Amino acid sequence: MRKISNKEEAEQFLNEIDIFLLDCDGVLWRGDEVIPDIIDTLKLLRSRNKRIFFVTNNASKSRKSYQKKFSSLGIDCDYHEILNSSxxxxxxxxxxxxxxxxxxxxxxxxxxxxxxxxxxxxxxxxxxxxxxxxxxxxxxxxxxxxxxxxxxxxxxxxxxxxxxxxxxxxxxxxxxxxxxxxxxxxxxxxxxxxxxxxxxxxxxxxxxxxxxxxxxCGKPSQLLLNYVVNKFDLKDRSRVCMVGDRTDTDMLMGNQGNTHTLLVLTGVAKEKDLDTLTDKDQIPKTLIASFGDLYSLTK
The missing domain is CATH 3.40.50.1000 (HAD superfamily/HAD-like)
Known part of the structure; x- marks a missing residue:
């Protein structure tokens, strides 16, 4: 497992990934508070022609209703980019x-x-x-x-x-x-x-x-990952990255689906928890303190 903590490491990681599958709660926001530098990180990814999907287990809203939450928090997205468990x-x-x-x-x-x-x-x-x-x-x-x-x-x-x-x-x-x-x-x-x-x-x-x-239907099931892979005819899963704050859902889905995995520490998982994991499929390939750090480290 590698860690991203400086500009060189952040740039190397960004060069390796074409498609980001982003969990929402704990990665982009907590409750109604956007995590620092998240909006700028999303703009950075889009400016580099990265494809983004928001893959969340939250089923309380439909995709169209969920898009309104994104908008209220200042996050631009198309509702077709939202893939939730409902x-x-x-x-x-x-x-x-x-x-x-x-x-x-x-x-x-x-x-x-x-x-x-x-x-x-x-x-x-x-x-x-x-x-x-x-x-x-x-x-x-x-x-x-x-x-x-x-x-x-x-x-x-x-x-x-x-x-x-x-x-x-x-x-x-x-x-x-x-x-x-x-x-x-x-x-x-x-x-x-x-x-x-x-x-x-x-x-x-x-x-x-x-x-x-x-x-x-939601993570760690492969259902949503397979939906993205099949819909967009993706050939190289190693250039897809599942980004999440949970090892038992986000990391498990990504690793079992042969994608890259990035764990953030702004939600459920804590770095100390990684030492006790016995399931290798829950261990992230890469670790970063916050997804917003991709912007702050590269600006």
Whole structure:
């Protein structure tokens, strides 16, 4: 593992990479605070004709809605450059020829991306305020006959009604797909907070249903990486770099996908954690304190 800490090392690294796959939370921002020099680093990459994709496990928003957050933070991007796990879930179902209805445990990002590919869904924000008690639920529950999947992601309005619905669907019909947007344990936020990530909700449903997800669409799954490689007919993965703040998702996906990997220390992972890693696929090829340092070191 090499470290980037001076101009020569930064320039050498930039000369080796053509395509950057950038995680967002913990790499570009924390909460609503942009990490220093990030905007200038992105401008630097574009000025050198580097191709950029924003590859994030955050499924709370659709790509079009997520683009508004980028804009509000002063980051320019096209929504087609955003590849998040709600898009990945919708693309996966479309790719396998899925034609049924989806029950959503999650936020509007999942519902909107499903709609983009013509897949009908229910639940989601519709079930936010539905009360739950065992007797009433058992008496009144009736699922649409054409339900073919439960898709679950991060959900800041998670409740027992949603969990009971997903549990009943998955336990009573083994043909219903169990699709997770991602399994991140926590979500880094400003002020040093780490909040529960999608993995907390996925684990709840897996425990209650007695089933593990049939597909996990976000990192470290190769789904989004393969989407980029196939869509743009990439021949040399060594000139693609996955940049992230997690070893168990970002570095794992990149290393298993034969790309370069760059770990930043502005999010979840800390340098001291690298000494305890036993999975070589989680060890980054390159380390940098902050992705913003690529600008500050080369200016």
């Amino acid at each position: 898009f990945a879930a919708a693309w996966y179902l479309q790719d396998i020829g899925f034609k049924k209805r989806v029950y959503v445990i999650g936020q509007d990002g999942i519902t909107e991306e499903l709609r983009e590919v013509g897949i009908e869904s229910y639940g989601g924000s519709e079930d936010v305020n539905k009360p739950f008690d065992y007797a009433t639920f058992a008496k009144n529950f009736k699922a649409p006959e054409d339900v073919g999947a439960v898709v679950i992601g991060i959900d800041d309005k998670f409740n027992n009604y949603k969990l009971a619905t997903g549990t009943h669907l998955l336990r009573t019909d083994p043909n219903i797909l169990f699709v997770a947007t991602n399994t991140d344990a926590c979500l880094p936020y400003s002020g040093g907070f780490d909040f529960p990530g999608a993995g907390a909700f996925v684990t709840s449903l897996a425990t209650a249903s007695g089933r593990q997800p049939d597909m996990i």
